[in-house]
Amino acid sequence: xxxxxxxxxxxxxxxxxxxxxxxxxxxxxxxxxxxxxxxxxxxxxxxxxxxxxxxxxxxxxxxxxxxxxxxxxxxxxxxxxxxxxx
Numbered sequence: 001x002x003x004x005x006x007x008x009x010x011x012x013x014x015x016x017x018x019x020x021x022x023x024x025x026x027x028x029x030x031x032x033x034x035x036x037x038x039x040x041x042x043x044x045x046x047x048x049x050x051x052x053x054x055x056x057x058x059x060x061x062x063x064x065x066x067x068x069x070x071x072x073x074x075x076x077x078x079x080x081x082x083x084x085x086x
Contacts, residue, residue: 002014009037009038009039009056009074009076010037010038010072010073010074011033011035011036011037011072011073011075011078011085012036012037012063012067012070012071012072013033013036013047013049013070013071013072013073013078014034014036014042014063014065014067014069014070014071015032015033015034015067015069015081016031016032016033016034019031019032020032029045031043031044031045031081032045033045033046033047033080034065035047035078035080035085037085038064039086040085040086042080042085042086043080044080044081045081046080046081046082047078047079047080048073048074048077048078048079048082049071049073049076049077049078050078050079051073051074051075051076051077051078052073052074052075053070053071053072053073053075054072054073055070055071055072056069056070056071056072057069070071073085
């Protein structure tokens with residue numbers, strides 16, 4: 001019997017420099033880490049990746065948000081602030 005096809009979402013994780021600057025300027029502590037999948041953006045202070053991942057530097061082809069450095073993973077076990085991303 002064939003096993004069902006399981007699609008694992010690619011997740012891009014990057015740091016939002018604009019939020020870091022705004023936090024410093026206004027004394028705030030807004031989350032600066034963004035985890036992007038094809039269906040959601042999740043923001044947090046801490047990310048756990050249980051599975052293979054890689055760090056990508058792509059100055060000539062940044063992500064649509066402008067990030068030039070990010071972590072890329074296909075792991076289905078990614079948690080932001082202790083909660084699994086969906």
